[in-house]
Amino acid sequence: xxxxxxxxPLVVFLVLAGxxxxxxxxNHDPHEVPSPLIDKPAPEFALTRLDQPGQxxxxxxxxxxxxxxxxxxxxxxxxRDEHPYLVEFAKLKALPIYGLDYKDQREPxxxxxxxxxxxxxxxxxxANGRVGIDFxxxxxPETFIIDKQGVIRFKKIGALTPEVLRDDVLPLLRKLNG
Amino acid sequence: xxxxxxxxxxxxxxIVAALPAVAAGASDPAPSAASVAASAAATVKFAAPGxxxxxxxxxxxxxxxxxxxxxxxxxxxxxxxxxxxADLAVDLRQEVREMLQKGxxxxxxxxxxxxxxxxxxxxxxxxxASTAVLWLGPAVLLAVALLALVVVIRKRARLADDQFEPEPxxxxxxxxxxAPPRPGSLx
Numbered sequence: 001x002x003x004x005x006x007x008x009p010l011v012v013f014l015v016l017a018g019x020x021x022x023x024x025x026x027n028h029d030p031h032e033v034p035s036p037l038i039d040k041p042a043p044e045f046a047l048t049r050l051d052q053p054g055q056x057x058x059x060x061x062x063x064x065x066x067x068x069x070x071x072x073x074x075x076x077x078x079x080r081d082e083h084p085y086l087v088e089f090a091k092l093k094a095l096p097i098y099g100l101d102y103k104d105q106r107e108p109x110x111x112x113x114x115x116x117x118x119x120x121x122x123x124x125x126x127a128n129g130r131v132g133i134d135f136x137x138x139x140x141p142e143t144f145i146i147d148k149q150g151v152i153r154f155k156k157i158g159a160l161t162p163e164v165l166r167d168d169v170l171p172l173l174r175k176l177n178g
Numbered sequence: 179x180x181x182x183x184x185x186x187x188x189x190x191x192x193i194v195a196a197l198p199a200v201a202a203g204a205s206d207p208a209p210s211a212a213s214v215a216a217s218a219a220a221t222v223k224f225a226a227p228g229x230x231x232x233x234x235x236x237x238x239x240x241x242x243x244x245x246x247x248x249x250x251x252x253x254x255x256x257x258x259x260x261x262x263x264a265d266l267a268v269d270l271r272q273e274v275r276e277m278l279q280k281g282x283x284x285x286x287x288x289x290x291x292x293x294x295x296x297x298x299x300x301x302x303x304x305x306x307a308s309t310a311v312l313w314l315g316p317a318v319l320l321a322v323a324l325l326a327l328v329v330v331i332r333k334r335a336r337l338a339d340d341q342f343e344p345e346p347x348x349x350x351x352x353x354x355x356x357a358p359p360r361p362g363s364l365x
Binding site for chain 1: 252253266296297
């Protein structure tokens with residue numbers, strides 16, 4: 001026992017090095033904070049459609065189906081990277097996709113969709129960002145999957161990629177619809 | 179050699195124990211809520227009359243800043259909501275103003291924030307199972323380091339004099355430590 005005592009500093013060093021390696025290797029993004037909203041009911045909202053200011057969509061209108069909420073804005077750089085994947089994904093008609101146009105203006109937002117394609121069944125127009133705050137949005141784009149009971153089951157902070165859609169979203173859909 | 183190893187061990191443990199304290203210092207909530215409040219009050223003076231009706235109440239503004247000074251801005255992460263110029267922080271400050279005007283308590287406001295962003299927004303996270311290491315880790319490490327220090331010192335106290343390296347000698351044969359500095363010497 002006494003003979004092994006000189007190993008203690010080495011063990012301490014290895015533990016520290018282990019923590020450092022963990023932070024480096026596992027591709028951890030400190031900006032991705034686990035959302036407390038997972039497995040909680042989606043917040044209430046009542047917002048007008050981006051393209052039809054007269055028509056309001058509420059949380060209750062979307063109960064009974066599994067749907068996607070994708071937070072985007074015409075001023076958002078990362079949304080430009082994400083958008084082609086979302087347009088492609090929408091063609092699968094895997095689930096209804098609703099946009100949340102976050103802190104935006106109607107005209108540039110509609111022009112943005114006209115130029116890049118519109119993957120959304122409808123976009124909810126959240127001019128002052130209040131609904132975004134209720135969804136805990138802090139980095140656009142963000143994507144939520146909400147189940148038939150209106151419970152948030154998945155959240156992705158940052159741009160969707162084909163890998164996330166294939167490996168996270170589609171399997172979850174099969175589970176929620178199956 | 180055993181002595182050297184022991185000294186190394188004690189030093190290492192002391193460093194390990196000190197690390198969390200350094201980290202805590204780095205992520206300390208900016209203690210500037212009061213100074214921000216003061217500067218906000220100064221800003222209000224120069225604002226056009228009626229431009230920002232909610233900021234016209236310095237007492238409300240100070241309460242708002244006291245609360246948001248302990249909340250982390252999710253966009254920049256190392257600033258408080260009181261300090262940050264991020265859009266979201268501006269919105270959240272407004273939200274807090276309105277909640278205060280409605281008479282909500284700081285506890286209700288903190289719950290509003292953690293419901294949306296989790297404990298991560300709190301610069302003083304609650305003590306629970308998932309944060310136990312955060313709260314108790316530094317104290318445990320300090321205790322371990324102090325224990326190691328006591329063990330090393332007691333062991334050394336029991337050692338005979340000939341176990342230690344002799345003190346360096348001066349030219350005249352006295353020990354350097356005990357000898358008064360000689361005139362003209364730098365020691």
